[in-house]
Amino acid sequence: MFIASPTTLTHEMPRALQHMLAREQADTPTALPRRSFLKLAGIGGLGGFALGAFPQTATAQGAGAAASALKPTEQPSAFVQIAPSGEVTVTINRLDFGQGVQTALPMILAEELDANWAQVRSRHGSNDGAYVDPRFGMHLTGGSNSIKHSFTQYRELGARARAMLLSAAAARWNVDVAQLRTEAGQVLGPNSRKASYGELAEAAMALPVPEKVVLKDPQHFRLIGHATPRLDGRAKSSGRQDFGIDVRLPGQLTALVARPPVFGARLAAVNDSAARAIAGVKAVLRVPLGKGEGVAVLAEGYWPAKLGRDALQLQWATDGLEKVDTDRQLAQYRELASQPGALAFDADMAPLATAAHRIDAEFVFPYLAHAAMEPLNCTVRLGPDRADLWVGSQFPGSDGAAAASVLGLKPEQVKVNVQMAGGGFGRRGNPASDFVILACEVAKAARAVGLAVPINTQWSREDDMQGGYYRPMHLHRARVGFDERGNLLAWDHALVGQSIVSGTFFEGMLKNGVDGTATEGLRDPYPVPMRLSVHHPKLNVPVLWWRSVGSTHTAFVMETLIDEVARTTRQDPVAYRMRLFDGKHPRHRTALQLAVEKSGYGKKKLAAGRAWGVAVHESFETVVACVVEASVQNGQPVLHRVTAGVHCNLVVNPLTVEAQVQGAVLMGLSMCLPGAAITLKDGVVQQSNFGDFVVPRITDMPQIAVHTVPSADPPTGMGEPGLPPLAPAFANAIARLTGKPLRELPFKLA
Amino acid sequence: MSTLHVNGREHTLTADPGTPILWALRDSLGLTGTKFGCGAALCGACTVHMDGQAIRSCVTPISAAAGKRVVTIEAVTSSNDRVGAAVHAAWVKHDVAQCGYCQSGQIMSATAFLKSLPKGKQPSAADIDAAMAGNICRCGTYARIRAAVAEAARAIA
Numbered sequence: 030m031f032i033a034s035p036t037t038l039t040h041e042m043p044r045a046l047q048h049m050l051a052r053e054q055a056d057t058p059t060a061l062p063r064r065s066f067l068k069l070a071g072i073g074g075l076g077g078f079a080l081g082a083f084p085q086t087a088t089a090q091g092a093g094a095a096a097s098a099l100k101p102t103e104q105p106s107a108f109v110q111i112a113p114s115g116e117v118t119v120t121i122n123r124l125d126f127g128q129g130v131q132t133a134l135p136m137i138l139a140e141e142l143d144a145n146w147a148q149v150r151s152r153h154g155s156n157d158g159a160y161v162d163p164r165f166g167m168h169l170t171g172g173s174n175s176i177k178h179s180f181t182q183y184r185e186l187g188a189r190a191r192a193m194l195l196s197a198a199a200a201r202w203n204v205d206v207a208q209l210r211t212e213a214g215q216v217l218g219p220n221s222r223k224a225s226y227g228e229l230a231e232a233a234m235a236l237p238v239p240e241k242v243v244l245k246d247p248q249h250f251r252l253i254g255h256a257t258p259r260l261d262g263r264a265k266s267s268g269r270q271d272f273g274i275d276v277r278l279p280g281q282l283t284a285l286v287a288r289p290p291v292f293g294a295r296l297a298a299v300n301d302s303a304a305r306a307i308a309g310v311k312a313v314l315r316v317p318l319g320k321g322e323g324v325a326v327l328a329e330g331y332w333p334a335k336l337g338r339d340a341l342q343l344q345w346a347t348d349g350l351e352k353v354d355t356d357r358q359l360a361q362y363r364e365l366a367s368q369p370g371a372l373a374f375d376a377d378m379a380p381l382a383t384a385a386h387r388i389d390a391e392f393v394f395p396y397l398a399h400a401a402m403e404p405l406n407c408t409v410r411l412g413p414d415r416a417d418l419w420v421g422s423q424f425p426g427s428d429g430a431a432a433a434s435v436l437g438l439k440p441e442q443v444k445v446n447v448q449m450a451g452g453g454f455g456r457r458g459n460p461a462s463d464f465v466i467l468a469c470e471v472a473k474a475a476r477a478v479g480l481a482v483p484i485n486t487q488w489s490r491e492d493d494m495q496g497g498y499y500r501p502m503h504l505h506r507a508r509v510g511f512d513e514r515g516n517l518l519a520w521d522h523a524l525v526g527q528s529i530v531s532g533t534f535f536e537g538m539l540k541n542g543v544d545g546t547a548t549e550g551l552r553d554p555y556p557v558p559m560r561l562s563v564h565h566p567k568l569n570v571p572v573l574w575w576r577s578v579g580s581t582h583t584a585f586v587m588e589t590l591i592d593e594v595a596r597t598t599r600q601d602p603v604a605y606r607m608r609l610f611d612g613k614h615p616r617h618r619t620a621l622q623l624a625v626e627k628s629g630y631g632k633k634k635l636a637a638g639r640a641w642g643v644a645v646h647e648s649f650e651t652v653v654a655c656v657v658e659a660s661v662q663n664g665q666p667v668l669h670r671v672t673a674g675v676h677c678n679l680v681v682n683p684l685t686v687e688a689q690v691q692g693a694v695l696m697g698l699s700m701c702l703p704g705a706a707i708t709l710k711d712g713v714v715q716q717s718n719f720g721d722f723v724v725p726r727i728t729d730m731p732q733i734a735v736h737t738v739p740s741a742d743p744p745t746g747m748g749e750p751g752l753p754p755l756a757p758a759f760a761n762a763i764a765r766l767t768g769k770p771l772r773e774l775p776f777k778l779a
Numbered sequence: 780m781s782t783l784h785v786n787g788r789e790h791t792l793t794a795d796p797g798t799p800i801l802w803a804l805r806d807s808l809g810l811t812g813t814k815f816g817c818g819a820a821l822c823g824a825c826t827v828h829m830d831g832q833a834i835r836s837c838v839t840p841i842s843a844a845a846g847k848r849v850v851t852i853e854a855v856t857s858s859n860d861r862v863g864a865a866v867h868a869a870w871v872k873h874d875v876a877q878c879g880y881c882q883s884g885q886i887m888s889a890t891a892f893l894k895s896l897p898k899g900k901q902p903s904a905a906d907i908d909a910a911m912a913g914n915i916c917r918c919g920t921y922a923r924i925r926a927a928v929a930e931a932a933r934a935i936a
Contacts, residue, residue: 127878127918258874265879266870268812268852272880275811283806308795330806331815332798402816402824402880402917451814451880452917490817684874688920692877695919719821719915727911730921 099238100163102182105190106234107159109138115214115227117142118150122160122179124170124423124457125153125261126401126450127692128748129685132260133176134183136682140252141187141245144226145214151260156429156445168426171458171574173649173746176681180744181244188242190233197233198224247679247741256683261449273421273448276408278483282311284471285334285487286323291347291712292497292569293320300342307340309333314474319463325471327480331487351569352712355502358568359393362504365564366391366523371542373551376558380518384510386597390590392507393773394526394582395706397500397575398722403451404493407468410483411476415442420465421450423458427534431462435469454696455574459498460533463571464488494722495714499707500575501527503547505586515598515605520559524548526582527572528565546574550583550648550753554614555591570709576696577749580648584753585760585774588644592761593770602643602761603630616676619738621645621654624674627736628656636660639669642762644754649746651677653690655754657731659762666763666776668698671733673751678742686747690735693751699725700756705775781841785810786854796842800834801825803841804851812852812883816915823914826884826891827851833891852883855890865934866890869927877918885914889928893935902932 101107102122110118119138125131135151138144154160162169164178191211198216199206201224209218214226247253264270289295301313301324309329316325324341328334381387407420409432416436422428425445433443450457468486475484488496503526510518528544530536538545543563552559575581595605603625610618621643625631630641638660645654654674660667673690680686699705704723708715716722760771767778781796782789783803792798792807799818804810804827813836816824820835827836828850829843836849855863866889876882892910896902902910907928916924 125878129877258871259876261879262871262874262876265876265882266867266886267856268810268883270879271811272814274815277809277811330794330802332794332802332806335818336795400917402814402822402878402915404815450878452878454917490819490822688874688877688918688923691922692919695921696917718819719817720819724915724917725919725921726913726915727921727924728908730919730925733922 099240101159102161102163103185103189104159105186105193105238107157108183108186109142109190111226111230113227113230115145115225116148116150117144117214117226118152120152120154120160122154122162123175124421124447124450124453126421126453126457128175128689129259129682130175131449132257133681133685134179135260136252136257137180137183138187140250141184142191143211143213146252146257148214149260153447153449155447156425156443161426168424169458170423171455173651173748173750175748176744177650177746180681184244185242188244189238192239192242193233193236194226194229196236197229201229201232253681254679254683258684270449272403272451273408273419274403274406274451274487276419276448276485278408278410280482281408282327282329282475282480282482282484283331283334283487284325284327284484285331285338285489286316286325286467286471286492287338287341287343288318288323288492288496289321289345291345291350291352292571293350294345294347295322296324296343297346298344299324303340303342304337307333307337310337312475312478312480313337313341314471314478316467316470316474319461319466325474325486327471327475327484334487335489347712350712353568353570353709354711355395355708358502359504361566362525365525365566366504366506368564370523370562370564373543373548373561373563374559376519376560378519378521378560381508381510381521384518385512386510388507388509388590388593388597390507390509390770390772392505392582392586394503394585395708395774396502396570397700397705398494398707398716399452399454399456399575400494400719400722400724401450401452401454401456404490405456405464405488405496406485407465408483408485409468409472411436411472411481414438415444416469417444417446418465418468419446419448420468421448421453421457422465423453423455424460424462427460428462428465431466432469435466436473454576455578456498459573460535461571463498490719491717494717497571498573499570500581501529501547501572503582505582507586507590509590509594511594511598513598515594515600517555517557517594520557522551522559523562523564524551525564525566527568527570529572529574529578531565531567546578548583549579550646551587554617554647555587555609556611569712576693577648577752580646580753581700584644584646584648585757588646588754588757589760589764589770589772592643592757592764596764601631606643606645616652616738617645617647620652620674620676622674623736623738624654624656624672627674627734628672630656640762640765642758642760642765644758644761646753648750648753651675651745651747651750653750653754655694655758657755657758657762659759661763661766661778664778666701666759666778668731668759671731671755673733673735674738675735675751676738676740677745677747677750678740679744680737681744683737686737687735689747690751691733693749694733694755695725695730697752697755698729698731698759700774701759701776702729703775783841783844783849784847785849786851792841794841797840800827800836800839800841800844800849804836810851810853814880814883816881816884822881823888824881824884826887826914828855828887828891831891831894833888852887855887860890862893862931862935863890865931866893866927869931869934873923873927873930875920875923875927877920881914881916885911885916885924888914889924889931893928893932896932899936901936902928
């Protein structure tokens, strides 16, 4: 495995991820060895030339010292190909599932390459070692870090490729490189000489890769910072964009798996005679799940597979399995909250007894399904000594390693072809690799009965929604003591919820029994003497990160309580927050100030029945403030208008940032709407489809204006940070109208 | 054996007549632009046109299309369909898509809606919301969907 640079500044990472890095550095390799780059020359069917010397080639030419000193993540050959036509294809080292890195990463590379943007294309990578996150050293799309961690990487890749093209032109014209410049996919030389990148690519490929390159002065950026439509916009507006679900290989069968009604249940009896009688059904096979087992129906297409699955007569053994019941679970969480837990922070709680004001509050957050529009699926093709997977994966490296383990292969014998994904929101980044392992188990079982064909293991919507890996249910309890001026004297806080990282290869992120992905977003940046006691009960419900992870609940707790302190002490909620920031936290202050100014907060007269709501929160190193207008209509909270102030440092693509904030705001709103909860009864998930797990529709969409604070600092995360402040801002507005705080999601007006 | 008239051509299918049109398109005819989202007419990702009406192909069996003409995203945005072309152009101009998975269905709903308007009628914001309320987008592209539908309506006026 590529080891993250020793110069990596771990203290700059989100707290919860620092431990992950330490763990990764010591962990067993999951990525392919460097020699795998050789394969890149032949894949993709792009024609043209992989630009840049492969390490071995460079050595043969006597230029190996410089080139092979480059890390895989610095080899242009793995990331950019230039066809004779001049078409530039940039490979992204992430999954694009709507967040726009499919366009932003090529923009960054093309900027330094001086490519002609009209000729730039993009494609997904694989589990090849080149495509690890350069800071974390593992294949990972998550933590809003794609641009944050690969900004400099992709600039340098573009600059290296450009330098090689310049060298090739200098050699061709027998002039000094200093006399040459580049512009829009061409090298320009003395006497009006011109050569296109396409003409130069083959010669450039034979040259050594320069180790050191000079990057552009950001004031000369032509692409970065400019609104750039998505590269896949046309394909996605005409049905031509293929997703994982659209993979079609010769002889391919579709598999649907009957899943246990209670997590971990095993089969007591299987009668599959009716299923086998369905036309088009090819096999019915028992397959192990991560926990428990299932029955796969393999057929010529989804419909016969579904008919076959419907016709199965199955009896499940659930003895000895914990059957979670949400009502009982809530009672259990309340009991736990009153007991001492693992301490994340500590402070003197004596002032609680004497404080002029006290708020005692309990917050409840349900399980949430990711409910991405493309139901989970994975296609597997087994060969004699290899396997090829096609899957929209946030973790193709660990998914490939998991596949290898199931199939009895070495990791380098598994290729994971990352596919464009119809959303994901964390569900496609599972350290347990559940949907990849399932697809491999199905393919393995099929091969054992002589069906050596590619198999797409497809999930129905019901499978996707009832298959677990939810945002964990949480209970927070807070006792906050403050004085007449709102000075926070003591804050006693208990958090109860399952750990996401416990039992996974991220377990190293647990610190003193506290999962930082649950507590992130609590306390800071406010000057709060907080004691934080944490319980991570183990329950028979699989849990996972859900867009913005801990901040989905911690921001709500913090920002509604801070607002309540402001209301109790009759202070303006913006002025109160600014006072608490006390001249520090400049990004919080500027983001909030921007949202306040652009919204007209405190100046504009609101329509009758409306109130302002405010919240500001930092997640993934980006600060987003929301100022909202809301009302109560027919007993229901209604969100009318949202003004977001965003501090994400340098903006690469303003269109993407706007879309990400709008989308994240809507997903934040999704947590508030009636029906936004996964509940269990007697171990069985009660929701199954969009009829009972409600997600926002166009009629729920408020007006959303997105404003960014100008900055030239290196970009920070943008995929998630727009989500956390919306729900508390909305709740704060409703509390101003009703006088009663909202302390449960989804909202319930008593 | 069933027949299905899709995008101007008659196809003979071996699939059971109860098979939803969605799976005939995707698995028998290789027309994967039409997407599977819920299988229960709740999300709109599978929207196609049957005799000009937007329908949910995930719950409409092939047998219901006997004697009718089915049109999919592939034809609406790449043929001489004037309204479909305007919707496609507006979608591209407004950079509507994010993950893009729901957009085939969104475009099919928008196109059927605009074709259903009386000549010269410009839809209100509420009209657009009502017409598009059956299509879920989890990425939250709704603001740009509103803008693109309004733009396409102006373009065909």
